[in-house]
Amino acid sequence: MRSGTLTLIGRRLLQAAPAVMGIIVVTFVLTRALPGDPAVFFAGPTADAQSIAQIRKSLGLDKSWPEQFWIYLRDLARGDLGKAVSTGQPVLHELATRLPASLELTLLGLLFAAAAAIPLGVLAATRPGSWVDHLCRLLVTAGVSLPTFFTGLFLVYIFYFLLGAAPAPLGRLHIALVEPARVTGFFLIDSLLARDFEVFRSALAQLALPASTLGIFALAPLARMTRAAMLGVLSSDFIRTARAGGLTSWTVLWVYAFRNAMLPVLTTLGMVFSFLLGANVLVEKVFAWPGIGSFALEALVASDYAAVQGFVLAMALMYVALNLVIDVLYTLIDPRVGVEG
């Protein structure tokens, strides 16, 4: 790897710093923007003036805003996001145990979307006006208009109630099965590691519908971008040259055009992730999926404040990290990025 690339990656990491700072400031403001007096809220309905004052002191709410912000930063640095009221566990612990469930679902959904959207977009671009192109346009328009929770329920009705092909939309495994020994937290991987194929099959069956729901949602922007990027690249000069040079259409399409067209698609992936992380919450509710989304929903219903803000912070940091990975990948794939720097 050239040292130039490393410098560039380092610079990208530095560029993420203001975003992280912004996220921390926003979550801090959100925690302090509670309607009414947070101390009264945390003390509960039966509290008297003395216990409210005590809670105010213990929460640090009697201090000035800059001081409170400093304490907030210090707690964050120690990984202290407060305790979840509903379970009594630290929020960080709750998020960490539930994260693999959400990640497994989101990544599988994305994989499904990419596997369907990219070939579809490429085919649509190579045959403009054909039935594939029309199918692509139809799917793209329908995909962005479908509310995720509606798609999920629709799939449940068709595949669980009518066809009986899918298991009941209740969690990650059939109730009779035991979770595989926790290595990665991804049931698909853990069950394979434990050579427990029954668990693997059950986990895959439970994942199929929620992952397709997310996939259908992510398919539209990816297919649209692939088609547009591919159309743009195919009409450029270097493709004409490659064709004129007598290369096979396969080489021209997949080696020359595809790699160039993937760059804008990779950029779109960041936006798609933003939508997916949001849609994840809705899908987890529909399928009773025990991920961080349903944890946040339980917390929302119980007005469990620290838990919701911890969830927002964790999601935002994860999104920044994902964008960073995409940026780094971009730098590695596209040699031109290094030249201008």
Next chain:
Amino acid sequence: MGRHWRHLRYVMGENPITLFAFSLFFGLVLVAIFGPGLAPYDPLASDAANTLKPPSGAHLFGTDDLGRDVFSRVVVSTRLDLAISVAAVSLSFAFGSLAGGCAGYFGGAVDRMVGRFVDTIMAFPLFVLAMGIVSALGNTVENIVYATAIINFPFYARVARAEASARRGAGYIEAARLSGNGHGRILLFHLGPNILPPMMVQISLNMGYAILNAAGLSFIGLGVRPPAAEWGIMVAEGAKFIVSGEWWLAIFPGAALMLAVLCFNLLGDGLRDLFDPRTRT
């Protein structure tokens, strides 16, 4: 004006889908205005003798677990759903074009400040940020509107900034300045009308997303409270009956939601063709 009308008719004739979207849009607006008058039953009246009845002549979309007429509830919801998203989009449009317009026109420190603000919002997964905002401000319909407005603000600010910055050096802006107009006047009366068309396209493309977002928030139990009729909450209430086969509770409000979003998305594409024929696909 006649030229625009001819262009409109040309685009409509060329693209029946846009015509369909426009008709759907007018249909939605009519239902939103006259909704309560069109509904055959009281959307809140329960009927213990007629619970969970499948769609029939008497109840077009069936009845729910309290015997309420699903069709009436879907029709009446239109006004609330459109009102939430129109209010949110108007707020983002007003503040977004003001902030973005100033950023593009003045440049420098204003530009950097607006840019930083927009970047901070965009650093969050948007729906998650909306959840956080509603939980912090309180669980009411107004806060759903504010949250939706905040997460859509970046889209308007970015378009307005790009358009204003491309035009700040244009001849007519210089001329306006030379003839003694102040910055506010130039922004409002010279730059404003010129950046309006791309902003209109942005509005209709964004409207669908705003509806989806607001319905998503009420689906997870934020904002609109039962027994109020709203598409998102109706789907949420109907969700538990899907596994036992009572599909009409969730599917009809969901389909109405989908139709509304589809309408605005198609309309956005159509408007883009109308204003900017170069990007036509």
